[in-house]
Amino acid sequence: MSQPNKKLQNIDPVWGRIQNEASALILAEPLMGGMVHSSILHHNTFRKALSYRISLKLSSEEMPAQILREIVDEVLSTDDSIALSARADMVAVFDRDPACHQMLQPMLFFKGYQALQAYRVSHWLWKNDRKEIAYFIQMRCSEVFGVDIHPGAVLGCGIMIDHAHSIVIGETSRVGDNVSMLHSVTLGGTGKADGDRHPTIENGVLIGAGAKILGNITVGYCSKIAAGSVVLKDIPPCKTVAGVPGLIVGEAGCDQPSQTMDQFFEGCEKTS
Numbered sequence: 230m231s232q233p234n235k236k237l238q239n240i241d242p243v244w245g246r247i248q249n250e251a252s253a254l255i256l257a258e259p260l261m262g263g264m265v266h267s268s269i270l271h272h273n274t275f276r277k278a279l280s281y282r283i284s285l286k287l288s289s290e291e292m293p294a295q296i297l298r299e300i301v302d303e304v305l306s307t308d309d310s311i312a313l314s315a316r317a318d319m320v321a322v323f324d325r326d327p328a329c330h331q332m333l334q335p336m337l338f339f340k341g342y343q344a345l346q347a348y349r350v351s352h353w354l355w356k357n358d359r360k361e362i363a364y365f366i367q368m369r370c371s372e373v374f375g376v377d378i379h380p381g382a383v384l385g386c387g388i389m390i391d392h393a394h395s396i397v398i399g400e401t402s403r404v405g406d407n408v409s410m411l412h413s414v415t416l417g418g419t420g421k422a423d424g425d426r427h428p429t430i431e432n433g434v435l436i437g438a439g440a441k442i443l444g445n446i447t448v449g450y451c452s453k454i455a456a457g458s459v460v461l462k463d464i465p466p467c468k469t470v471a472g473v474p475g476l477i478v479g480e481a482g483c484d485q486p487s488q489t490m491d492q493f494f495e496g497c498e499k500t501s
């Protein structure tokens with residue numbers, strides 16, 4: 230077994246924590262030892278563990294995990310910002326999901342987190358003109374996780390996708406930093422426009438379960454979209470929107486709106 234790199238662990242609290250939680254799990258649940266070892270403790274960096282996990286989950290008969298891993302390893306080692314964003318997403322899930330008690334959970338069990346990281350790989354491939362592999366990853370994410378994020382969409386950091394059944398995010402969507410969404414959210418087109426036809430979601434927005442946000446519209450920072458809403462028009466910042474069609478029903482806001490607005494993880498892709 231490769232030993233965790235103690236020096237790196239000190240400057241990588243997310244990875245250090247995941248390793249500690251994995252070691253504790255093996256003691257508590259020895260029958261999960263093989264899975265926990267191969268997914269976490271066998272690796273000496275967060276990036277390698279992430280690459281292993283994504284490749285394993287998305288592999289299929291026509292694309293074995295070993296080949297996928299070569300591709301994912303190449304992407305993650307070429308662009309450090311992907312694993313950085315993955316750490317920010319991990320912290321977001323841990324902070325915001327009351328059902329997340331350990332950072333090990335998203336890495337091993339949460340399909341929203343895993344699908345988001347696979348999207349990040351597919352987006353890099355898309356930008357680097359390797360669109361067919363990007364489409365392959367999109368297809369496998371959709372088949373395996375029920376999460377369909379077009380590789381051309383641009384997503385920021387610190388994103389939580391909770392439960393994650395039936396998430397659809399269209400090609401020209403932009404999603405800012407610190408956005409949270411529940412299951413069955415669609416960021417889609419209206420079917421009436423070509424080109425730039427999908428929504429922009431600014432920093433700190435919460436999108437409730439089943440909400441559909443359609444068209445080239447903007448949801449302003451820190452607004453909340455209630456579960457089941459259908460939003461068809463621009464929404465200003467810090468509003469609560471509910472209903473079909475979605476109407477402003479109140480004032481909203483993030484706990485620390487200025488922090489949320491300004492927060493930008495170094496190396497994260499700008500969405501606006």
Ligand SMILES: CC(C)(COP(=O)(O)OP(=O)(O)OC[C@H]1O[C@@H](n2cnc3c(N)ncnc32)[C@H](O)[C@@H]1OP(=O)(O)O)[C@@H](O)C(=O)NCCC(=O)NCCS
Pocket residue numbers: 392411435436437438439453454455456457458469470471472478479480481
């Ligand atoms: C919108 C939401 C975030 C609450 O935001 P808020 O700013 O605190 O809003 P309030 O609770 O003050 O509600 C404002 C108004 O919208 C109404 N409202 C809230 N959610 C609604 C919904 N999903 N559909 C229709 N109306 C809704 C409220 O009844 C209230 O109306 P009233 O002023 O006539 O009483 C919350 O209701 C919500 O939908 N969260 C998503 C949760 C989710 O997806 N859960 C799934 C977990 S698996």
